[in-house]
Amino acid sequence: MKVLLSLFLFAITFFAQTQEMKTYTDNETGVSINYPSTWEYRENPRTVFILIRPLEKEGQVFRENVNLIINDDQDLTLQEYTGVAKMQLRKQLQGYKELSTETVELGGKQYTRIIYQHSINNLSLQVAYYILLQNGKAYNLTCSSTQIDFEKYLPVFEKMVSSLTVRG
Numbered sequence: 143m144k145v146l147l148s149l150f151l152f153a154i155t156f157f158a159q160t161q162e163m164k165t166y167t168d169n170e171t172g173v174s175i176n177y178p179s180t181w182e183y184r185e186n187p188r189t190v191f192i193l194i195r196p197l198e199k200e201g202q203v204f205r206e207n208v209n210l211i212i213n214d215d216q217d218l219t220l221q222e223y224t225g226v227a228k229m230q231l232r233k234q235l236q237g238y239k240e241l242s243t244e245t246v247e248l249g250g251k252q253y254t255r256i257i258y259q260h261s262i263n264n265l266s267l268q269v270a271y272y273i274l275l276q277n278g279k280a281y282n283l284t285c286s287s288t289q290i291d292f293e294k295y296l297p298v299f300e301k302m303v304s305s306l307t308v309r310g
Contacts, residue, residue: 161298163305166191171212172309173281177302193302195295204265206287206295208302215280220245223280224254224273231271235260241268249304251276259289268292272303277310 166183167174168190177183177193186192192209215223224243232238241257253272260267268289274281283306285299 161301163301165305166193173210173212174305174307175208175210175302176305177208178298204267204288206285206291206298208283208285208299211282211284213280213282215275215278218275218280220252220254220273220275223275224256227271227273227282228256231256231258231260235262237261246272248272248300249306251306253303266290270296270299274306274308276308279308281306281308 162179163176164179164181165174165176171190173190175191175193178195180196181193182196184192184194186209188211190210190212192207195206197205218226228240228243231240235258237260239259241259243254243256246253246255251274253274256269256271256273258269258271260269266289267286269287270285270292272281272283272285274283283303285295285303287295287299
């Protein structure tokens with residue numbers, strides 16, 4: 143069983159590393175990010191971008207996605223900003239359950255990564271939320287998946303977050 147699980151995790155990681163990528167650049171904010179070429183970019187007035195995985199089957203209710211919101215960092219440290227973000231998540235999300243919070247280095251940048259679960263419209267979701275403070279701004283990347291598929295998409299999410307660049 144352990145061998146099968148190891149092979150499955152290797153295949154997922156290999157797929158995430160070898161998948162052809164496209165680049166989205168937002169000239170106004172100076173942000174660019176690579177994302178799988180099969181995913182689509184969508185405009186959203188509340189985010190810098192939202193990148194969405196394609197439909198896999200008819201009637202599919204949820205598609206994995208990554209979005210970016212940029213705020214002023216309010217002169218907070220990464221630890222302080224993370225604390226404020228967690229308070230907001232607890233207040234705003236139905237069934238919020240924090241699974242982990244840790245500092246991770248991706249693409250040469252230091253992020254706080256909060257992994258949490260919540261539900262929306264009877265869907266059980268799991269999220270990897272990455273916070274980067276740079277140039278007086280807080281870059282909030284939210285990578286969402288169904289709980290059942292989260293481990294499958296985490297390597298894809300991390301590859302995308304690793305590619306984030308901020309001009310200036």
